[in-house]
Amino acid sequence: MLTPVEQRVSAVIEPENQMTANPAEDEQSSPDTWDNLKAEVQNCTLCGLCSTRTQTVFGAGNQHADWLIIGEAPGEQEDQQGLPFVGVAGQLLTEMLRAIGLSREQVFMANILKCRPPNNRDPHVDEIKHCKDYLLRQQQLIKPKIILAVGRIAAHALLATNEPLASLRGKVHSFNNTPVVVVYHPAYLLRSLPEKRKAWQDLQFAKHTVITMEQE
Numbered sequence: 001m002l003t004p005v006e007q008r009v010s011a012v013i014e015p016e017n018q019m020t021a022n023p024a025e026d027e028q029s030s031p032d033t034w035d036n037l038k039a040e041v042q043n044c045t046l047c048g049l050c051s052t053r054t055q056t057v058f059g060a061g062n063q064h065a066d067w068l069i070i071g072e073a074p075g076e077q078e079d080q081q082g083l084p085f086v087g088v089a090g091q092l093l094t095e096m097l098r099a100i101g102l103s104r105e106q107v108f109m110a111n112i113l114k115c116r117p118p119n120n121r122d123p124h125v126d127e128i129k130h131c132k133d134y135l136l137r138q139q140q141l142i143k144p145k146i147i148l149a150v151g152r153i154a155a156h157a158l159l160a161t162n163e164p165l166a167s168l169r170g171k172v173h174s175f176n177n178t179p180v181v182v183v184y185h186p187a188y189l190l191r192s193l194p195e196k197r198k199a200w201q202d203l204q205f206a207k208h209t210v211i212t213m214e215q216e
């Protein structure tokens with residue numbers, strides 16, 4: 001029998017073109033490993049961003065985290081440092097997580113794209129398509145209890161929807177059988193401080209979702 005949270009998750013229709021497990025996984029050759037995955041990302045040339053990146057940004061944090069935090073793509077600072085969510089927006093996200101009792105060391109942070117789009121433009125559909133399997137494999141290795149989709153682009157890529165972020169908030173969605181909660185991107189919050197209250201509500205909602213799952 002499904003728990004209440006599972007019922008809410010399963011009530012969300014998973015779009016047909018949502019990122020799904022790599023069919024190659026079913027053929028089960030050898031198990032995936034972090035080392036293999038990191039090396040593949042580091043050497044990836046699947047899309048044109050390989051020619052403009054300083055370095056890939058694989059992701060960072062606890063490889064056994066309950067929380068997987070997913071943004072859209074590396075920005076200038078991330079591209080320079082090789083780490084996700086650094087710079088002013090990253091600091092705000094770190095503070096927001098700390099406010100619900102989570103340190104950066106407790107979560108795993110990654111992006112939909114592992115390479116920076118030039119001038120921080122939005123990721124192209126073909127770039128997301130080429131990069132998506134890396135994120136899927138990260139999710140399968142981590143096995144998080146919850147995914148936080150940070151910002152519109154991450155939410156749209158994960159959930160295969162074009163719905164406005166405002167209508168995606170406050171619901172438990174699903175990505176590859178893991179609950180997903182959507183929050184505003186900290187870069188947006190820096191430009192629109194009144195929305196910080198909503199971001200706080202989103203994080204509380206995500207935390208409540210995890211607590212409810214743990215109690216069931």
Ligand code: SF4
Nearest residue numbers: 044046047114115131
């Ligand atoms: S963005 Fe992803 S698919 Fe494109 S080159 Fe970088 S790692 Fe490869």
